[in-house]
Amino acid sequence: MSIDVFRKSIALFASAGLLLSLGACSMSSPSSADVSSSASSSETGRNQSVSDDGSSDEKPSPSAQASEEPELKVPEGSALDVLEQLPVKGRAPKTGYSRDQFGPAWSDVDHNGCDTRNDILNRDMSDKTYKANTHDCVVATGVLNDPYTGKRINFTRGQDTSTAVQIDHVVALSNAWQTGAQQLSEATRTQFANDPYNLLAVDGPANQQKSDGDAATWLPANKSFRCEYVARQIGVKKKYDLWVTQGEHDAMKNVLSSCPTQQVPSDGGVVTPLEVQESAPAPAQDENVYYKNCAAVRAAGKAPLHRGDPGYAPKLDRDGDGIACE
Numbered sequence: 001m002s003i004d005v006f007r008k009s010i011a012l013f014a015s016a017g018l019l020l021s022l023g024a025c026s027m028s029s030p031s032s033a034d035v036s037s038s039a040s041s042s043e044t045g046r047n048q049s050v051s052d053d054g055s056s057d058e059k060p061s062p063s064a065q066a067s068e069e070p071e072l073k074v075p076e077g078s079a080l081d082v083l084e085q086l087p088v089k090g091r092a093p094k095t096g097y098s099r100d101q102f103g104p105a106w107s108d109v110d111h112n113g114c115d116t117r118n119d120i121l122n123r124d125m126s127d128k129t130y131k132a133n134t135h136d137c138v139v140a141t142g143v144l145n146d147p148y149t150g151k152r153i154n155f156t157r158g159q160d161t162s163t164a165v166q167i168d169h170v171v172a173l174s175n176a177w178q179t180g181a182q183q184l185s186e187a188t189r190t191q192f193a194n195d196p197y198n199l200l201a202v203d204g205p206a207n208q209q210k211s212d213g214d215a216a217t218w219l220p221a222n223k224s225f226r227c228e229y230v231a232r233q234i235g236v237k238k239k240y241d242l243w244v245t246q247g248e249h250d251a252m253k254n255v256l257s258s259c260p261t262q263q264v265p266s267d268g269g270v271v272t273p274l275e276v277q278e279s280a281p282a283p284a285q286d287e288n289v290y291y292k293n294c295a296a297v298r299a300a301g302k303a304p305l306h307r308g309d310p311g312y313a314p315k316l317d318r319d320g321d322g323i324a325c326e
């Protein structure tokens with residue numbers, strides 16, 4: 001063999017060896033696309049299983065598992081029965097609560113061109129007049145038979161007079177926040193704050209006195225309305241999947257013990273308290289009547305005494321509901 005032929009043979013063997021080496025590296029090292037595909041398949045595998053027939057049963061990742069929203073349907077039946085369906089838990093921390101968590105105050109959520117406050121004033125008051133050029137939306141004057149106090153209130157809209165009638169959240173926003181509303185979406189909380197089912201036009205001072213109290217800490221002075229009031233709270237809590245505290249549950253049950261057939265109010269139902277009978281002016285000679293105790297009131301045939309009646313005194317009204325010597 002000549003030297004030239006020998007050299008050419010050596011060169012060919014070297015080239016072949018280099019090609020084989022490169023091919024082996026290519027086969028043993030996956031490309032970046034292969035790595036990405038493998039990682040994606042591994043991640044997917046943690047969130048789905050494959051059934052025997054080859055179909056996949058995909059499961060959402062934890063980040064996709066949002067809390068289930070309530071059905072937003074008012075229950076039917078007796079308030080006592082629905083009360084027993086509500087979970088009983090401790091009050092959650094108030095941490096993070098603000099009015100803003102329930103959307104802008106008095107939004108026009110039903111898009112009827114009128115804000116929620118005036119919608120409720122329109123619903124609950126009689127003998128109304130309206131501010132000009134508001135398409136019968138903004139109530140200028142009206143009469144409210146207040147369910148909380150039993151009083152007849154003549155309402156006049158104005159900077160110093162509008163607060164005489166306020167719109168109360170039957171289940172207060174703060175109470176709702178601490179009994180389950182933290183888990184609701186912002187949209188559902190906004191609906192809660194503007195839901196006519198949870199709103200009543202009431203006496204302003206009574207609403208201020210209630211503040212964010214539940215049934216364990218505050219009840220209307222008008223005892224004839226307490227059953228319906230508590231039943232509506234129960235309906236609201238069931239509608240929005242909220243819970244009650246043990247004290248709240250027991251207070252509600254105690255109120256309903258005097259009216260065991262009380263039904264949960266229907267959604268959209270308008271509160272229609274009994275017409276308030278205005279008392280005739282007391283005779284002049286009775287203006288300074290004084291009773292030592294309730295025995296004296298009963299002996300005079302004047303029991304019960306209502307706040308404003310001649311002889312009424314706070315000391316005779318032990319529970320502070322405006323009715324003495326019951």
